[in-house]
Amino acid sequence: MATVTMTVNGKSVSGEVEGRTLLSDFVRNNLNLTGTHIGCDTSQCGACVVHVNSKAVKSCTMFALEAEGSSVTTIEGMANPDGSLGTVQQAFQDNHGLQCGFCTPGMVMSAAALLEENPNPTETEIREYLEGNICRCTGYHNIVKSIQAAAAAA
């Protein structure tokens, strides 16, 4: 076991982990931030996307120890300071961009990273950016619409 320290959603946190502990497991199990979901074991589904130093990362592709000293944002850190839904989150609700909600945290984190890189993406650019996030419920139609709405609202 080793100690790892990082900043998560603006707070400094540390925990005891094994070398093989993934960042996704650290966030869920050590920090009890269960909004980050695990939908596969081959880094395909994107349900576990978080931001590490402002970049979208599938948290199952990193060991917790690799995030030592990093600044991590999870879905729990995406709300406005008053606790209301942030712009991207609100756009997903307004446009029915989610159904079962399981892929949703990863979708929101990817969408936010896209809009950070490209504030006015085309539909094609949105669809291509979401290549790494699988949704089984929505057919993506309303996810794309949500991200377009979030871009317009920003």
Next chain:
Amino acid sequence: MSDKGIGASSKRREDVRFLSGNGKYTDDINVRGQKYVYFLRSDVAHGKINGIDTNKAASMPGVVGIFTGADFAEVGGLPCGWQVTDRFGEAMKEPAHPVLAQGKVRHVGDPIAAVVADSLEQARDAAEAINVDMEELPAVIDMKSAVAGGTLVHDELETNLCYDWGFVEENKEAVDEAIKNAHHVTSLELVNNRLIPNAMEPRVAIGDYDASNDESTLYTTSQNPHVIRLLMGAFVLQIPEHKLRVVAPDVGGGFGSKIFHYAEEAFCTLAARKLKVPVKWTASRSEAFISDAHGRDHVTKIELALDENGMFQAIRTDTYANMGAYLSTFSTSVPTWLHGTLMAGNYKTPLIYVNVKAVFTNTVPVDAYRGAGRPEATFQLERVIDKAARELGMDPIEIRRKNFIQKDEFPYATPVALEYDTGDYVATMDKLQEIADLDGFEARASESRKKGLLRGLGINCYIEACGIAPSNLVGMLGARAGLYESATVRVNATGSITVMTGCHSHGQGHETTFPQVIADMIGISEDQVHIQHGDTSNTPMGMGTYGSRSIAVGGAAMVRATEKIIAKAKKIAAHLMEASAEDIELKDGSFSVVGTDKSVGWGDVCLTAYVPHNYPLDQLEPGLEETAFYDPANFTFPAGAYACEVEVDPETGKVDICSFAATDDFGNVINPMVVDGQVHGGIAQGVGQALREHAVYNEDGQLVSGTYMDYSMPRADDLPNFVVDHSCQTPCTHNPLGVKGCGEAGAIGSPPAVVNAVLDALNKGGYNVSHIDMPLSPSRVWSAING
């Protein structure tokens, strides 16, 4: 469109918790002191277990317990919920389905042993140290070979045939005769490809045992916690219902795969009782591929007889349906009552005969997946109609229109036992031609040609049957369960309402849409109504959510309970206003005496019910809480017409979906936004089946497509935006909301549209191809082109 209540696109309240990371899925639950389970699963498709040595594993760090089949020898097997009777009046073959393998494994993934340890890593490490002396046996994978004889999946059955079902058996001779004498017969052999449902949330089960009161709790990823409690309690573990609580909290998608009672649920519940510690299992995705029930997997020959005018005369089908190695909970009903009964489609075919041979193979059990039998029926029917149109030189829309059941012919009794209550197939087709801009097709095809691409248009219609019922009928057909739904409407003292439903929401949005109905009935705000579901300890016995039944059956139960509430509330209001209950009217949350200016508010009446000082206690009980169980008189019959346009690259065989349009008649619609979303998702799954998804076993029974690297589900850049419309509405005549259900339509109606479009593209491009089996991967399309 309304801005509140029925017909409003109310935003989903559950989204707030899902979007903020506060959803509570089963894996988010951790019970104090819990241990972790790892299942050692078979890596061979068929084998005899000569011995299991757990000694080394038992001494490894953190191990709390190791279980093998011997520990479950006295426990009941997993039950099948539907007994099919075959053509000869015999009951289907029903082999045992053990919780842990008893002497033999029958598919890759069959659980052999389970290790419970302090951590998942320790459990996994110990499982690797278990030594299984396995004698590998030949695997039975191909269905036709399986019934031809040879290796048996279940030695005690002496055959791999589960049943040979004929429907309607009395029609068989007349159908044979009609086909023999027909002007034209179109014949088609096809495969309905095996799929893996792949809800994004893998299955989880947590067993907990409270020794102080001898109660077990199972937290599980289920679409129907009451069904699990009944099946597992009564048939597997013999735990009476009052000592067993089943909780299905937020569930991350189901699509059918979370209906069934699975071995892991029974294991965790029993292991927790034996070890006196909470026991948690979370499936990895790789594990899900070899332990979740798969879907579809039919091989069919269909023949359609037509007269000289293109009118359908008779249909005969011959289907092999894969059951996998064991009978999953509702597996047997899917190729029979959910498939054979749908073969009339939207058409007036007078004679139909369906034969289904259900077959055991050394593969994962197959059961209901979104649509369940209805996509299989629709696909073969709509494909053979398209082929017939091409053979006869008829327009694919015209041949369908000619054979439609007409609006004034409802109720319509089909030759396969259903009575459709309402529909207007001409209207949905008219609407489709409008929204899909079919008139503009030639211009678009011309643009495609300039790019060297072949453009095709695929059309099809579908009908489905939702809210399977009534219970006494399905009982006669072999169902071992009732198919009613329940609701308790609890009015709180200050007028807010808690509805406890037996339905379960795992993406459908019940928490938002059900309150819209009650708000409409009473005239209060939607946010005054709360929906409680998913916990057997605080909801009435109900059958859960599948088969697009929730609003049609569960919604109807809620309406019935609310009607009782209103009737009682009117009596209280009448007392308060010294009037007769018959003269009381409820409007906008206020009770008034007709013809007077007297009124009393909803909140005052509710408070009076719970603080009954001025109250007719000699005539009326205090309180305001009612329960209703609703058992529908018939199925509901959503129907629609779909159009898909594709571009095919003849150089590579790659298919692109250019557009997809859907018109659906769902009857009345509670929340159009939610209904649109259900159709979008269904279409995406249907397009996935048509173009990408395929669960492939090799001849040794290894699942070749066992991860997301190999099993290709549609991603955002594989799909277009969809054009959907549900303005053609013929309300259901036999439920109080006039609703039909919308959850499965997209997945039923879309595969034939896609395949018909690709074949249209190829044929218009000069390639004489009559059929390609799904999924229409580039290699399959290229091979067909280069035949």
